[in-house]
Amino acid sequence: GFGERKAKAERMFSLMDGFLKNDPFSLQKDIIHHVEYTVARSRFSFDDYEAYQAVSHSVRDRLIERWHDTHIYFKKKKSKRLYFLSLEFLMGRSLSNSVINLGIQDQYTEALSQLGFEFEVLAEQEGDASLGNGGLARFSACQMDSLATLDYPAWGYGLRYEYGLFRQIIVDGFQHEQPDYWLNYGNPWEIERIHVTYEVKFYGTVEDVDRNGEKLKVWIPGETVEAVAYDNPIPGYGTRNTINLRLWAAKPNNQFDLEAYNTGDYINSIVNKQRTETISNVLYPDDRSHQGKEMRLKQQYFFVSASLQDIIRRFKEAHNNFDELPEQVALHLNDTHPSLSIAEIMRILVDEEHLGWDKAWNIVCKIFSFTTHTVVAEGLEKIPVDLLGSLLPRHLQILYEINSNFMEELKKRIGLDYSRLSRMSIVEEGAVKSIRMANLSIVCSHTVNGVSKLHSNTLKTKTFKDFYELWPEKFQYTTNGVTQRRWIVVSNPSLCALLSKWLGTEAWIRNADLLTGLRDHVDNTGFRQEWKMVKRLNKMRLAEYIETMSGLKVSLDAMFDVQVKRIHEYKRQLLNIFGIIHRYDCLKNMDKNDRRKVVPRVCIIGGKAAPGYEIAKKIIKLCHAVAEKINNDADIGDLLKLVFIPDYNVSVAELVIPGADLSQHLSTAGQEASGTGSMKFLMNGCLLLATEDGSTVEIIEEIGSENLFLFGAKAHEVSELREKGGTLKVPLQFARVLRMVRDGHFGDKDYFESLCDTVEVGNDLYLLGSDFGSYLEAQAAADKAFVEPEKWIKMSILSAAGSGRFSSDRTIREYAERTWKIDPCQCPF
Ligand code: GL2
Structure with missing residues (x-):
């Protein structure tokens, strides 16, 4: 009967010695236990990966306790x-995310440092x-x-x-x-x-x-x-x-x-x-x-x-x-x-x-x-x-x-x-x-x-x-969202600390609406100074990554301009690359004095192409061909660099997003159902350069169109423009860039031919040609804002301050109340 089962459960629990304890000493004991009995390495020699495994197993044990209790409770209720x-x-x-959500990151950091390990280094071991x-x-x-x-x-x-x-x-x-x-x-x-x-x-x-x-x-x-x-x-x-x-x-x-x-x-x-x-x-x-x-x-x-x-x-x-x-x-x-x-x-x-x-x-x-x-x-x-x-x-x-x-x-x-x-x-x-x-x-x-x-x-x-x-x-x-636990707390610890300090609470980690409180400090010079420092630190992290990965040294004073997402024609990475070619072309034709006024840029592109998607693969190749030319042009130096970050995935995103000054979301309006990358950049105080598509429309409602760089045809104009197709006017600069690629300026002339065909007048389904002029204007506006650091920082703060609506907590609450009709069920501690 029930009484018997309960007595048995209690006996079992007493053998468990209660729940696991989370003080640093207990954590150390558990970690070493797993080194010995789970990973089965000698106490005297285990490397970072083995330490990561042992630590993860100790975290997993703690997860299992709560996971059991949660399900028993759901069942009971x-x-x-x-x-x-x-x-x-x-x-x-999972490692960082788990210890943060369990609320035991500090204890782990201390426990590990006493054992001679650094938590961050072990977290990096995880695939x-x-x-x-x-x-x-x-x-x-x-x-x-x-x-x-x-x-x-x-x-x-x-x-x-x-x-x-x-x-x-x-x-x-x-x-x-x-x-x-x-x-x-x-x-x-x-x-x-x-x-x-x-x-x-x-x-x-x-x-x-x-x-x-x-x-x-x-x-x-x-x-x-x-x-x-x-x-x-x-x-x-x-x-x-x-x-x-x-x-x-x-x-x-x-x-x-x-x-x-x-x-x-x-x-x-x-x-x-x-x-x-x-x-x-x-x-x-x-x-x-x-x-x-x-x-x-x-x-x-x-x-x-x-x-x-x-x-x-x-x-x-x-x-x-x-x-x-x-x-x-x-x-x-x-x-x-x-x-x-x-x-x-x-x-x-x-x-x-x-x-x-x-x-x-x-x-x-x-x-x-x-x-x-x-x-x-x-x-x-x-x-x-x-x-x-x-x-x-x-x-x-x-x-x-x-x-x-x-x-x-x-x-x-x-x-x-x-x-x-x-x-x-x-x-x-x-x-x-x-x-x-x-x-x-x-x-x-x-x-x-x-x-x-x-x-x-x-x-x-x-x-x-x-x-x-x-x-x-x-x-x-139900507008999409992203979790601020992963996209700020895990991936941007310095911003996390800054937010808690100036908001006077950590409550924003569970209630992102509180981020609007940042607006109160936007004119505070001390706050702005710290905001700037955090961005600099994250740019440093990213620059180091770029250097280890590609050998390329980039200047921290340059604007870090990022487009990372799957490669698709509708996402228009090609528009970005054409913009970069145009910038390069302008620099080459400028005299020394004018060059001094140019905002230096590090353009970063990353993303995977589906293995059978030929055009997307050609875009990747073109990006590399253009990078090869620009990065080796001594004449250009730090004024322009182009980096392709290979194997873009979640952990690469965690590094790239906090380090971006500007992020690009270039889909032809009406094509991107939502887009969630932009929300992650927004939370991290990156300025957006974007078309009025998907979630951007709602981002504008939250931060105001003056705090991002918008361009391009709007969704309702796109079908009209598409109908006009062959008769559309395309700016000269676009034709010139296209010519350069066609003429083999970046090598592999024949290989790029079919790629160029996709944006030729009459064929240009995604409207790169007709959006190019307005794209360049938005880019110029971004340059202009960047040379006024105080203005830029203000826009950056206001971006993050308006990002609360894009927390997946809001998304889930809406779904739960309106669609699923489920109620919270909190397992007691
Ligand atoms: C996508 C949409 O393209 C994208 O705009 C949206 O943000 C996400 C999440 O809703 O879904 N649809 C899709 O098939 N992929 C997406 O990313 N792969």
């Missing part, structure tokens, strides 16, 4: 839970967990941090890829991809749950079975794979709550293929089994389109099926029917990648739980919410029916049934408007008959979220216009 389903999480490193591509994936990670910090009863679910996002290395200016086998050196941050496993089935056939007069569909699968859970504790800041990110790995299942064994084909049958493990092997490196790849579909279903089995099992532990599912469970679709969940939960409720279609459908429509992270209709996911039908035959039937019911309902609402009906159908008839995952997600979700105000308007008026007219109440927007 029977609170409604959010399940955040995402195929990508870009977590980066990134890069289980995602770009903004979408890092946003998921920021949301997990906020969910934990704000005490929401939430779980994250994803895939444990053995190879994360590829490592980018540059050879001769060309991008090469190398596998990121991040688990090679062990991963202290995950907990392998060998007993938490589910079978996931694929292929096979569906049979109609008559069971006592009831007609049933029975799926007879052709392949079974086992999903094993790996749990990653996510600690909140300033709370005991530590939530779980559960990632699934594929393992061959135990049922032997007896036939193969008996016929003596032992080796081949093992090889076949191993193939099943490959499902969770590798993250797809394209950050936008995942069209029609079988393995990708397998990954999606594998993750969805394991997660839902887990969620339903947990629900059934406390309930004996499904009526309360919508009051207990919120399922969030992070983009369409997990949208097979809809078919899977219908299959579970109808085929396995025998709920009846209508009853199941009513429940399902109340539990899903959906966020879409893309703008262009071409970027929306479609799955060929043939592929889906062979891999998941029963799910295809379910999707057809959902669609035919939807079409019936729609006809009643809008009549026989066939073109509209066919646009809205979940099934696309065409050369390749496909399932439209976005339509499916919209039909089955109670809420469809955009990621910024502008994006949401585009969804309503263009991308999903038909659906908006049908269900206006479903459409919302």
Whole structure:
């Protein structure tokens, strides 16, 4: 009985000697314990990496205590839970973040220094967990941090890829991809749950079975794979709550293929089994389109099926029917990648739980919410029916049934408007008959979220216009955010100290709105002086990194001008490079006196190109070719430098962002759904040079257009300009820069030809030519502001002061209250 279990638990707990203690001496004992028993190195010799491992294991122990308590408490409180389903999480490193959120950084620093180690040096030993591509994936990670910090009863679910996002290395200016086998050196941050496993089935056939007069569909699968859970504790800041990110790995299942064994084909049958493990092997490196790849579909279903089995099992532990599912469970679709969940939960409720279609459908429509992270209709996911039908035959039937019911309902609402009906159908008839995952997600979700105000308007008026007219109440927007714990406290400790000092409190770490308090000090010379010092220090860190990485020495007096993000034509890194060529060209044609007035710049560009994206790869090569020329031109010296930072990832971002004076966000207006990089720069007091796109529109509302450098066509003008296409006027400077590249000024003339073609008049989809003039003006305005340091610092302070709205805490609170309808549930200390 209960009494007995409790007595046993108490006995166990007394053996534990209470919870772990966090004074420096106890930490030292635990670290040394892990050196001896976990890392198994001799007490007398362990290197920095081994010390990092031991330290991480001691932190992990502390995480586990809180993580256990949190889940026991959630269970006891029977609170409604959010399940955040995402195929990508870009977590980066965990050590610093964990000790900061646990509130024991000082104790660790002291404990380690007494052992002869420096905490920062050990933290540098950690590799990134890069289980995602770009903004979408890092946003998921920021949301997990906020969910934990704000005490929401939430779980994250994803895939444990053995190879994360590829490592980018540059050879001769060309991008090469190398596998990121991040688990090679062990991963202290995950907990392998060998007993938490589910079978996931694929292929096979569906049979109609008559069971006592009831007609049933029975799926007879052709392949079974086992999903094993790996749990990653996510600690909140300033709370005991530590939530779980559960990632699934594929393992061959135990049922032997007896036939193969008996016929003596032992080796081949093992090889076949191993193939099943490959499902969770590798993250797809394209950050936008995942069209029609079988393995990708397998990954999606594998993750969805394991997660839902887990969620339903947990629900059934406390309930004996499904009526309360919508009051207990919120399922969030992070983009369409997990949208097979809809078919899977219908299959579970109808085929396995025998709920009846209508009853199941009513429940399902109340539990899903959906966020879409893309703008262009071409970027929306479609799955060929043939592929889906062979891999998941029963799910295809379910999707057809959902669609035919939807079409019936729609006809009643809008009549026989066939073109509209066919646009809205979940099934696309065409050369390749496909399932439209976005339509499916919209039909089955109670809420469809955009990621910024502008994006949401585009969804309503263009991308999903038909659906908006049908269900206006479903459409919302929740502007993205980033966590100030990672993007200030972890990555910019000197700014963190300065903020707490002048705001007189550390409360901004949990409430970023307090950053507006900086406005009170903007005219204080002492404050400004310290602000300047912090920026200088961070520039120094970045300059050192640049030097070790590339051998290039850069001047700290120069403006550090940064553009870091995935390489995409719409993000217009090419506009930046053309601007740099123009600047170089001007410098070359200037006399000595004029040159003295020029603001020296260090231009920094970083980002990965999808391996199959030719034009993006050419942009990287051009960047290197231009850098080669400029950096070796003795005539130019410190006036202009161009650096490409290879392998841009979370930990590189932590170094680059605090060290930037200016950051560039150049997407053609209307193309960037949100953009979250700009928010990180803003928090760190970097000035933005940007188009009025995505989140920038809302940043302007917070800091005022006078505190950033805006340029370019606005979203509503873009389509008009595109229509004018070939007749657009392009400034002479643009034509001249293009000519220089075409003429081989930077070598590799032939190689760059197709790149140049993409921005030629009539072809220039992203409007580089027509925005170039206004881009140069914005750049000139930035130069002008930079030579008035007091003005620049003021703009910098006001940028950070207005960044509070872009905390993911605000994002999560909005989602929790409006979309998920979940309440905080704080585990007592
Ligand atoms: C993205 C959008 O492109 C980006 O603008 C947005 O900030 C993030 C997060 O909402 O999502 N969509 C997408 O597919 N990737 C993004 O970064 N990769």
